[in-house]
Amino acid sequence: EPEVTQTPSHQVTQMGQEVILRCVPISNHLYFYWYRQILGQKVEFLVSFYNNEISEKSEIFDDQFSVERPDGSNFTLKIRSTKLEDSAMYFCASGGVTYEKLFFGSGTQLSVL
């Protein structure tokens, strides 16, 4: 079965540093998402991306966050200046059509020290 792949699986960074989390969505999908999950808590929506632009974003997705689809396959999440509270598991997801389930990647565990 096709899958969403994320790299790296773990990222440790110092507070104030920039990080880029990478995702390769399923190839024929059109809708892309980033979610995050703080340890032991629920999964929270960050941003959705369609037709090369952000379609929706949450309050969490402030000016420190940005997303990009630099080529036909990658989808990245950049955090410009990381804070301690950005420590979480970040999941990328993709979907093909509106009513279809979302397929989630295996996640990137981000630890900000």
Added chain:
Amino acid sequence: ELKVEQNPLFLSMQEGKNYTIYCNYSTTSDRLYWYRQDPGKSLESLFVLLSNGAVKQEGRLMASLDTKARLSTLHITAAVHDLSATYFCAVPNTGNQFYFGTGTSLTVIP
């Protein structure tokens, strides 16, 4: 903002027993999704419920959707240890942004 609540948050049950997890949501939606998450792992899709009255079954799990009551249930029949995981329901808004429930952490005791 669409709110999705699950109960119970924690569930410890013995093997062979039956139980139901409930998922309530705050605004109209005709779709609901159930996911399973093992510790430290990603989200695995279990069920896609696309209409009022939809019922799906897979092994010992059965999910249903009542859009009028804004309620979905995930019923576990004759639980086995392998079902131990956290279960999330998710409801999409009109923009297909998924709102996840608080999760139900299920532990099946031998």
